[in-house]
Structure formats: structure tokens, C-alpha cells
Amino acid sequence: MDKMSPVERFHAVLMGEKPDRVPVNPFILGFSANIIGMPLGDFYADGNKCFEAQFMCMRLYGYEATPMYGYASCGPWEFGGKIGFPYGEGHSAPYVIEHPVMEIGDIDKLEVPDSNKPVGGFVEAQKVSDRCVEMGMPAIIQGGSVFTAAAVVADTSKFLRWIKTEPKSAHALLDKVSQMYINQIEYFANKYGPEKCVVFDGGPVEANTVISPQKFEEFAFPYMMKVHKKIRELDIPVTLMHPCADQNLNIPYYIKMRESFNWKGIYAWIFGPETPLKTQIEKFGSHDIIGGNVDPPSIQTKSYQEVVQLCKENIEQGMDNPRGFILCPGCEFPPLAEPIKPMAFIDAARQFGVYK
Amino acid sequence: MVSKEEILEGLAKAVIDGDEVKSEELAKKSLELGIDPYEALMNGCNKGMAKVSDLYECKEMFVPEILLSADAMYAAIDILKPHLKVDASAKKPAKVIIGVAQGDIHDIGKNLVKMMLEVAGFILVDVGKDVPVDTFVKKAEEEDADLVTISALMTTSMLYMEPVIKQLKGKNHKAKVIVGGAPINSDFAKKIGADGYGKDAVEAVKVAKNLIGA
Structure with missing residues (x-):
């Protein structure tokens, strides 16, 4: 039986204390819309609806999370491009219709959005944050990844070529994108107070199925550093890091980033299923919270019992991480998974994740 | 005088290096020298691309590099293709x-x-x-x-x-x-x-x- 409320449990982990059991953050976004019968497009087009769906879903299942607004193709909308909302069959998140940068010359003309107000998706994120802060929860702001955002602000396959053929221009674009994120983070920190903010940083384009660790060092790392330097200057207490997909070869740079800030701030890592929990604990566990990485497609395709087993394995590997552990999937919870699947996470945490 | 072998090796290398200018230049050169375009394609471009596949498989090449290799290969193909002889007896490709x-x-x-x-x-x-x-x-x-x-x-x-x-x-x-x-x-x-x-x-x-x- 649970001895703590979800808020108490999550707070205990953040503070470096032992909770009654492993907390569960199932990284639920689109799933919540599906479960309450809301069109997925509405969830992303309207921050209020986004909050309501996530808040209802949290109450339904009783997991430890805070509603947030974010998606992998963040960037184009903020820079004046056009995105589509996921109303179509098979859609899972907003997608790019018009990239603001199609040719190399567009980079010079690209203007960093106004720093005094939220832009694009941050307008909707602000609606979510307003509701969260009103209810005593933190405001979660998407703060990256800069590399992934740049790769969708520009036509992706062109951007990937430019990091080889036009490195100066690629850097110019990355610099502008990082400044956009910094401006938005500062706006949210000023509005709500940095102590009430959490930054979420993550993206898939820097995965090692796409770029080499050398290219990560050259093009992703400096701008990640720039944004996180600002996060530290603002003294925002908590950062959620989601190196999406296979980023095993990039791990040394994530460590370097944390070392350069003397491991200050509370960082929680949600790597993809490709990164063993053992590795994560070895590299970050003394200082940082480790989130689990249950394989998202398996959550959708396997049975309740099989998902419980996957969660059990995750819990057994992660729960004794020195700085704490939260059971999570390795990426967003599949929007179309069966309604019973979040229960598999919670049931597993109750059965196998109790701290003595 | 550049030899046939040098042209074919050069084409393969241009594809591996993602050097579109070089691959175009060598494709033209191969036609000037009377090299069978099919041979230039198979023993030049495709040989280079096979190496690219190997390097990708062992994580020595990544997507940006492959995109450039593909550009170099297609640049050569565009030049060679109109000159390929059609062999009516050849097995139809899948x-x-x-x-x-x-x-x-x-x-x-x-x-x-x-x-x-x-x-x-x-x-x-x-x-x-x-x-x-x-x-x-x-x-x-x-x-x-x-x-x-x-x-x-x-x-x-x-x-x-x-x-x-x-x-x-x-x-x-x-x-x-x-x-x-x-x-x-x-x-x-x-x-x-x-x-x-x-x-x-x-x-x-x-x-x-x-x-x-x-």
C-alpha cells in the first residue's frame, strides 16, 4: 500500500530522499488526449486542452508527473514557419509543413523571435504552465534540444548536409535557435519565478543513428552548453534531460556538460531504451536522478503482463541508483497504447519498487 | 594520360568522400575515354557506395556523410545513364x-x-x-x-x-x-x-x- 501521495513521493526523489516506493512518470502526452476522447490535434493546438487532458489522466491513474507542452518538431513555428496539428490518421504530434529555412541564404535573414513574449508553441506552453502554477505544480518549459530544433527549422536533410559543407552557416542557425530557447526560458523564469520552473531538453536528431559523436561535439554540444549555462545562471532547480534514441556515443559530452557545472542543479535523465540503466547509473547516478527506459513500442505491442515484467526489470536495475530513480518509458508513452498500460507501470512500482 | 583503373578508383573515392564535383568530372572523363558506362557505374560508383554501406554499418559513417555520398553518386549516374546500352536479354531487375x-x-x-x-x-x-x-x-x-x-x-x-x-x-x-x-x-x-x-x-x-x- 502506498504511504506517500504522488506529490510527496516525487518531492522526496527530487530532494534526494527515499520515497515509499519508486515513483512513476509515464511521459504521457498524446495518450492522455486519446484516453479522454479528445482529438490529438486539439491537444497540441490549445494549451488549455493540453493541460486538461494530462491533468485528468494523472488523476485517473495517480502517477507522479506534471502536465507539460512540448513536441519533437519545436522550432519552425517559433521562427515563423508553418506546422500542422496531428488530426490525421497515424499522426502522433505536430509536424512541419513549411520550414523557415529552405536555402542557406535564409539563415542570415532568420530573425530570433521577440524575447519579451512567448512565441509559437510557447504561447500554448504558457497556458499549460499558468494552470500548473495555479495548482502548485511547476511550469515545464521546453529548452531544447537546440540541434533537433535547428534540424527542423531548416529542411532536415539540407541541414544535415550543411554541417559538412557549410559549417559556418550551420553554426549561425544553431546560435539563433539556442538564443530563441534562452529567450523563452528567461521569459518563463521571469513570469513564474525560476524556482517554479523546470526545463525539458531533448531531441532525436543528434542520435548516433544520425550523426557521429564528433559532429555532436562540434554542433550540438556548444549550444547545449549555452542553454544550460543560462539555466544555471537563472538558478532553475530542475532539468529533465531526454537524449532521445541511441545516444550512447554522446554520453561523454553529457557528462562533460554536468562536470562543467560541478553537477549543480537537479538533473533527471531519460535515455532511450538503447542505453542500459547500468551505464546510466555508472555515469550519472552519484549526482543525478535516473529515469527508467522501458521500450515504448513494447508498451504498445506487448500484453499488460509483459509490460509489467519489463517495468520490473527496469525497477530492479534502477531503484538503488544513489541519487534516486523514477520509472519512465524511454520516450513518450505511445499515444495509442491500451488504457491498461499505464497501470502496468504503477502496478509494477507497487509490487517491485517498494523501499524497505 | 589517366588510366581506366584510375578513373574507376577515382569515381569510387569521390562517392565515398561525397565529392559531387569530382564524381561529375570523372563520369564525364570516363565517357571521353570510352569506358563502358555500365562498368563506370558498377566498378566505380557502386563500389564506392558499397564501401559507404560498410562504413555506415560499423558506425564510421553517419547520415550527413551518406547524404553527400548519395549526391556524388547520383551526379555521376545522371551523366552516365543516358549512355548505358540497353540489353534486352538481361534479367529484369526487381x-x-x-x-x-x-x-x-x-x-x-x-x-x-x-x-x-x-x-x-x-x-x-x-x-x-x-x-x-x-x-x-x-x-x-x-x-x-x-x-x-x-x-x-x-x-x-x-x-x-x-x-x-x-x-x-x-x-x-x-x-x-x-x-x-x-x-x-x-x-x-x-x-x-x-x-x-x-x-x-x-x-x-x-x-x-x-x-x-x-
Whole structure:
């Protein structure tokens, strides 16, 4: 039986204390819309609806999370491009219709959005944050990844070529994108107070199925550093890091980033299923919270019992991480998974994740 | 005087290095020297691309480098292709329908598979991204395809692979289906009745060759 409320449990982990059991953050976004019968497009087009769906879903299942607004193709909308909302069959998140940068010359003309107000998706994120802060929860702001955002602000396959053929221009674009994120983070920190903010940083384009660790060092790392330097200057207490997909070869740079800030701030890592929990604990566990990485497609395709087993394995590997552990999937919870699947996470945490 | 071997090696190297200017220059040079364009293609460009595949497989080359290699290869192909002799007695190459599943707009992986299949000698019909189930089936019928390859990057779009397979099987179409993409694994491929699964572009080519007995 649970001895703590979800808020108490999550707070205990953040503070470096032992909770009654492993907390569960199932990284639920689109799933919540599906479960309450809301069109997925509405969830992303309207921050209020986004909050309501996530808040209802949290109450339904009783997991430890805070509603947030974010998606992998963040960037184009903020820079004046056009995105589509996921109303179509098979859609899972907003997608790019018009990239603001199609040719190399567009980079010079690209203007960093106004720093005094939220832009694009941050307008909707602000609606979510307003509701969260009103209810005593933190405001979660998407703060990256800069590399992934740049790769969708520009036509992706062109951007990937430019990091080889036009490195100066690629850097110019990355610099502008990082400044956009910094401006938005500062706006949210000023509005709500940095102590009430959490930054979420993550993206898939820097995965090692796409770029080499050398290219990560050259093009992703400096701008990640720039944004996180600002996060530290603002003294925002908590950062959620989601190196999406296979980023095993990039791990040394994530460590370097944390070392350069003397491991200050509370960082929680949600790597993809490709990164063993053992590795994560070895590299970050003394200082940082480790989130689990249950394989998202398996959550959708396997049975309740099989998902419980996957969660059990995750819990057994992660729960004794020195700085704490939260059971999570390795990426967003599949929007179309069966309604019973979040229960598999919670049931597993109750059965196998109790701290003595 | 540049030798034939130097031209072919130079073409392979230009493809590996992603040097479009060089590959164009050498393709033109090969025609000037009377080198059989088919030989320039197979022993120059394709040899280079085969090396690129190997380097990708062992994580020594990544997507940006491969995109540039593909640009270099296609630049040479554009020059050589009009000069290829048509051999009416040659075995007809297998035809492949390729596309990204419904609801999904992520096509970089699909484009890599397409390019590597083309290099391996397949004829590709690219139906694009966010492709409705019916379009895959209709195109397979129209083109009398030997293979249909579908990629998906999202857990929502991967669900649109099975209906393609079911419809093709329901019509007793000869086309074999290969699936791939980040959320896909061999268990899922088996579960939905796919004939093959490629974990990456290199493996997709091996699976395609096996399925058509090449």
C-alpha cells in the first residue's frame, strides 16, 4: 500500500530522499488526449486542452508527473514557419509543413523571435504552465534540444548536409535557435519565478543513428552548453534531460556538460531504451536522478503482463541508483497504447519498487 | 594520360568522400575515354557506395556523410545513364515500392534505403511519406512490384503497416513486404506478417536480396 501521495513521493526523489516506493512518470502526452476522447490535434493546438487532458489522466491513474507542452518538431513555428496539428490518421504530434529555412541564404535573414513574449508553441506552453502554477505544480518549459530544433527549422536533410559543407552557416542557425530557447526560458523564469520552473531538453536528431559523436561535439554540444549555462545562471532547480534514441556515443559530452557545472542543479535523465540503466547509473547516478527506459513500442505491442515484467526489470536495475530513480518509458508513452498500460507501470512500482 | 583503373578508383573515392564535383568530372572523363558506362557505374560508383554501406554499418559513417555520398553518386549516374546500352536479354531487375507509413512524415531513413536498393540494382518506385494504405496496395498492383518496403518512425504510424500486408495477401499479390524504422523490431514484423525486417538501410538491402533470391 502506498504511504506517500504522488506529490510527496516525487518531492522526496527530487530532494534526494527515499520515497515509499519508486515513483512513476509515464511521459504521457498524446495518450492522455486519446484516453479522454479528445482529438490529438486539439491537444497540441490549445494549451488549455493540453493541460486538461494530462491533468485528468494523472488523476485517473495517480502517477507522479506534471502536465507539460512540448513536441519533437519545436522550432519552425517559433521562427515563423508553418506546422500542422496531428488530426490525421497515424499522426502522433505536430509536424512541419513549411520550414523557415529552405536555402542557406535564409539563415542570415532568420530573425530570433521577440524575447519579451512567448512565441509559437510557447504561447500554448504558457497556458499549460499558468494552470500548473495555479495548482502548485511547476511550469515545464521546453529548452531544447537546440540541434533537433535547428534540424527542423531548416529542411532536415539540407541541414544535415550543411554541417559538412557549410559549417559556418550551420553554426549561425544553431546560435539563433539556442538564443530563441534562452529567450523563452528567461521569459518563463521571469513570469513564474525560476524556482517554479523546470526545463525539458531533448531531441532525436543528434542520435548516433544520425550523426557521429564528433559532429555532436562540434554542433550540438556548444549550444547545449549555452542553454544550460543560462539555466544555471537563472538558478532553475530542475532539468529533465531526454537524449532521445541511441545516444550512447554522446554520453561523454553529457557528462562533460554536468562536470562543467560541478553537477549543480537537479538533473533527471531519460535515455532511450538503447542505453542500459547500468551505464546510466555508472555515469550519472552519484549526482543525478535516473529515469527508467522501458521500450515504448513494447508498451504498445506487448500484453499488460509483459509490460509489467519489463517495468520490473527496469525497477530492479534502477531503484538503488544513489541519487534516486523514477520509472519512465524511454520516450513518450505511445499515444495509442491500451488504457491498461499505464497501470502496468504503477502496478509494477507497487509490487517491485517498494523501499524497505 | 589517366588510366581506366584510375578513373574507376577515382569515381569510387569521390562517392565515398561525397565529392559531387569530382564524381561529375570523372563520369564525364570516363565517357571521353570510352569506358563502358555500365562498368563506370558498377566498378566505380557502386563500389564506392558499397564501401559507404560498410562504413555506415560499423558506425564510421553517419547520415550527413551518406547524404553527400548519395549526391556524388547520383551526379555521376545522371551523366552516365543516358549512355548505358540497353540489353534486352538481361534479367529484369526487381521492382520495389517504397514509402513511409500513413501519418508519418519522417523520410530520411526511407530515402537512405531507397538509395541503397537502387545501388543494389533494384528499380524503385517512391510513393513518398504519409502514404495511405490503399496507395501502397494500388501502386504494387499497377507496377507489378516484387517488393513493398514500408518505414515508420512513430508508434502511431507503425500500426498502418499491417493493413498493407493484409490487403496484399488478401489479393494474393506476389509482392513481399519489408518493414523497418525506429519502433519496429523483428518480433513486430513477424507478428504483422511481414516477410522481412531491416534494422537499418544496409540490412534492408540484404533482406531484399534474400527475398527475391538475388
